[in-house]
Amino acid sequence: DWEKAAVPEPLTAALLTAKKEKEREKKARQRQRKRAEKQAAKAEGEKRAAEEAERAAAEEAAILAGKTCHSCAGVIRGAAFQRLEFRYCSSACVQAHKRELMAEAALRRVG
Secondary structure, three states, X not given: OOOOOOOOOOOOHHHHHHHHXXXXXXXXXXXXXXXXXXXXXXXXXXXXXXXXXXXXXXXXXXXHOOOEOOOOOXXXXXXXXXXXXXXXXXXXXXXXXXXXXXXXXXHHHHO
């Protein structure tokens, strides 16, 4: 009847030690996986920091090279809008700076 009921045989010392060994190996694999994940996260963080530093350096170089918007002082990416001797990052900045220049000219005329 034990065979029909599919009851497993009782645990022996060898089975218990094998089970403990298997659990120990499983925990070791988990620790190794966590270490690998930590290292990957650290490498990713360092990579992002390097990219951020590179982007900041490029932005600073653009500022020094005169590739900044005369209206908002942002870095000009792509093709620049140009009006008179000024350069802009967008058409909205062109219009805003045009209004500022007109207001300054009106104030100079008045007084």
